[in-house]
Amino acid sequence: MKTIGLMAVSAVALLSAALPASAEIAGGRVKLGVLTDISGFASDSTGTGSVVAAQLAAEDFAAQLPGAKIEVISADHQNKPDIGSATARRWVEQESVNAVLDVPFSSVALAVSEVTRGSKALLVASGPGTTALTGPKCSPNTIHWTYDTWALSNGTAKVVTETVGKSWFFLTADYAFGHSLEQDASAVVKANGGTVVGGVRHPTNNSDFSSFLLQAQASGANIIGLANAVGDTVTSVKQAAEFGITSGGQHLAALLMQLSDVSAVGLESAQGLYLTEPFYWDMTTETRAFSDRFAERMNGRRPTANQAGVYSGALHYLKAVKAANSTDGAAVAAAMKEIPTDDPLFGKGKVRVDGRVIHEMHVFQVKSPDESKGDYDFYKLVKTIPADQAFRPLDQGGCPLATQ
Structure with missing residues (x-):
């Protein structure tokens, strides 16, 4: 596992005001773990770009969680279900990660979904394509964001x-x-x-x-x-x-x-x-603006749909944390399904009861x-x-x- 800082921007968004006394956000911190393919054959479409996307979402939402710290960490699952599930389990049980993001490759995502099932954490999956995540293997703790087969x-x-x-x-x-x-x-x-x-x-x-x-x-x-x-x-x-x-x-x-x-x-x-x-960087003024920011940290490369999905999913997750005033998995999942999705990359949509995110x-x-x-x-x-x-x-x- 490693924490990635890119350019001069920290992976941690900090604000100065204090959380309300009634807040249930443990320690005033939200911890996002990007579990992705850093070094394998899908690293161009996910990888470090997915970490950058999560980082941008944390920065863009920081002002909406006064006093909270939004931390982004990452790990390479090496496209192996055993490594992916072991990393997710350590994150959730020992390192207080609240949401696991991205997780390309269906076999890895299905294994991680079982780790987060029944826990206080969520899987917000952008990288995998299997429909099983919102079919027979659906979980109350899994949100499937970008696409499926x-x-x-x-x-x-x-x-x-x-x-x-x-x-x-x-x-x-x-x-x-x-x-x-x-x-x-x-x-x-x-x-x-x-x-x-x-x-x-x-x-x-x-x-x-x-x-x-x-x-x-x-x-x-x-x-x-x-x-x-x-x-x-x-x-x-x-x-x-x-x-x-x-x-x-x-x-x-x-x-x-x-x-x-x-x-x-x-x-x-x-x-x-x-x-x-579901996403192309040059579709609208808003997608181009996001892609310009992304490109500044990625040596001119434009975001893929997977990477844009990490941003979009992380942003909606953080909106739900604010609405629920909690990082508890059940409370945040309920809020994610109640609040319509709406962001500059994927537009308007919703999270269905099966965890499938509906968008154009x-x-x-x-x-x-x-x-x-x-x-x-x-x-x-x-x-x-x-x-x-x-x-x-x-x-x-x-x-x-x-x-x-």
Whole structure:
């Protein structure tokens, strides 16, 4: 574990006034733990940028908690559930961490969710994609913020099938996350009059997609759906360009791809690709202002959706702490679900009883190099999906909390 200070800004926001005598904020302190991928293959989309995002949220809300100290610490879970759960347990039981933030990778997030279940701490998850966090494995102590596989698959598959092409071929990472993306997207394709003409599954951390891409190319499908993530998505998009797949008239649709991935691919290879994100740094005056502040501490890099979700989730958590006048997990969770979500990055929404945060999702297409006007000018908006349509309906998730 380490406490990260960046630039001249401390990770601890301090104010001078005293808390009211009736406050239940123990010791006048709120402690946020960013449990993330500092050194692994998702570190660009989470990692230190997630710590910076939490730090900015603490600074922005400091004036709303007179006399309180908001502290941000961090740790690298190394993408291992045992390390993630052990770190979270130590934080919660020994170091008085009130909220665990980010936690990319579904397996790690599910393990951490069980640690916080029934405790006085909350998990506010931005990084993972599994719908199980708000389905069968839902917890009163878990809030799932940024995205999930249902929202990504539903957004991209529906819009692309309606507007670009009806026939799909899936290139899928051969593990539970990839299977879930493919299954969800296939159902949406068929429900919207499309067909799935074939698919192939590949090992994770794969370096050669040639045989898989040749099968996709030979299928003649209008759309090649990429049901993979991070390095596998980057490599498959680059190699698809080398094989002339998109120049030959087929389209790529990535079911999980973020700004950092597009940056790694480059616009020359990624141009024309479709993807769904809940946040893009260049959408509004407010998102640009936040992104400028973020970039000052991140050597010019713009925030990903995961990192923006850490900021948004931390800010709403702190609003709930103020409303409840407490850091007790049950009290803060109740307040988070009662107060509408509203911030400059994700807009207006709400936290449902199953812990799923409802907000708009956006389908984008990657610009060509000629269309881009500068660094990280990557996306053009295709369609915005309203908050009430963007996520799996509450009655379809199987969360026990939804039936109580």
